[in-house]
Amino acid sequence: MIHPSVLKKQRLYLILLSLLIVATAVVGLGLGYSSVSYDRILPTILGNGDFKEEFVLFSIRLPRMIITVLAGMALALSGAILQGISRNDLADPGIIGINAGAGAAVALFFLFAPIDAGSFVYILPLIAFGGAMITALGIYLFSYNKRTGFEPVRLVLVGVGFSMALSGLMIILISSAPREKVDFISKWLAGSIWGTDWPFILALLPWIIVLIPFVLWKSNVMNILNTSEPVSIGVGLPLKKERFIMLMTAVALAASAVSVTGGIAFVGLMAPHLAKVLIGPRSQLYLPLSILIGGWLLLFADTVGRNIAEPDGIAAGIMTALIGAPYFIYLLLKKS
Template sequence: MIHPNLIRKQRLTLLVMLVLIIGTAVVSMGLGYSSVSFDRILPTLFGEGSFKERFVIFEIRLPRMLITILAGMALAVSGAILQGITRNDLADPGIIGINAGAGVGVSLFFLYFPIDAATFIYLLPIIAFVGAFITAFFIYLFAYSRKVGLQPIRLILIGVGFSMALSGVMVVLISSSEREKVDFIARWLAGNIWGTDWPFILALAPWLLVLIPLTLFKAHRLNLLSLSEPVAVGVGVQLERERLILLVIAVALAASAVSVTGGIAFIGLMAPHIAKALVGPRNQLFLPIAILLGGWLLLLADTIGRNILEPEGIAAGIMTALIGAPYFIYLLLKQK
């Protein structure tokens, strides 16, 4: 039974996160190369703005913000799942190679297959998932032992190795490609939010609408997987089956997110860890907070990066790395 004080704390934290997301979104809508006065944002949202104000908010800022929030949510849940099934707070889809696998899939598709503008946007999450799933399959295969099953620490180490190897593959692809296509891949690698139109939201949202509720449904299973293996088996959990299902969900969430945002790392590391620090390790409690926290962190990183150096700005992936890399080192030192 969850203590009522913890439930109240969770609800209060969720409310604070919602306020932070809305506040950051308002600031993000007003700032930029084409600024909109803050006192004109609400009237514009309700249809009373000028043509320029409506265009800037509805065609440029709002879809980018929604994509960023959704992608941050997906990466946070993916990271929470990976940390649960590996029992390691250092797990993140960007660190263990899943994002890199998705990137190689997207790059190969972009470089060597004919692109139909009408279907390209909706195929991207599927292509990214295929690339990420193949990568995750080999990571799982090399980390699995017939005697002891999946070895979580080994999975992390092998994943880091795959991440480095696939980064090398990306460099090879870039060196043998046309200039305009190289620019796209380079922007993707940097985590520069590029899917900034409404169709990208339609391509990303169905993945989240299915997979995030499924993860919340399996929160109790994740709690048991976080315990020692004998305890989990003792209460009737089919370890390998549950791990495999949850790994596929984590891969699908990460792949769908990075297919439209580029190589974003550390959101899946920071959001679950901070959420656990706030309300404890129970997935029923911290997962909803991690979801909102992931969306806010990526929105904040993109808002800051977009306005530091105008008009191009700094990629959101670089901003998250500037924050996440020191946090990763802190966690690494803490686990010694």
């Protein structure tokens, strides 16, 4: 039973975070290489703008912002799941190699597979999911000990090893690739939001609509997985089955996000931590906050990054790394 005052506090944070996302989006709509006057944003959205205003808002800014918010939400929830099932506060899909697995699959597909422009957008999340799933299974197996079972402490170390190996594979792949394909993969690795059109939103949205409610429905399972293994087994939870289901869910969320944003790290690390600081460690309370914090973090990073150095800006992945790396070091020092 959650105390009504805590639920009220959670609702207040949800409202404030939603308003923060809207405010950041409004500021971002007016900023950029082709600026739009703030007093013209609402009329343009309502259909009363000129050609330039409508093109900038509907073809460039709005789809990019929606993509970043949705991807940030997916990455944050993926990080929360990984931290829960591994009981390791340093777990993040970018840090432990899941993003690298998705990136390697995307690179192989982009370099060697025949690409159909019409289906490319919708196939890419599936390709990324396949690469991320193979990587996650490898990390899981190498983190498993026959005598003691799954060892959460080894997860980050094994994941970092996989990430470095896959990054080396990516360098080998692009070293002999055509220049135009190398440019795309380089931008993907840097976390440059490349899927900035409405079809990419349609490709990402089904994963979000299905998986976010599923994880929230599994909140009680997440609470139990956060406890020790004897407690989880003692309450009758099929530990291996539930851990595997949640792992695949985390992989699907991360892969669908990075397939349209590129390699983004640290959002899945920071968002769950900030949510727990605000509301506590109970899954029913902090998971919804994590989702909104993740969406805002990536939107904020992309908005700042694309306006620092015009016209190309700084990739959102680099911005999140600049914010997240010091936080990661802080957590390492705190745990040591």
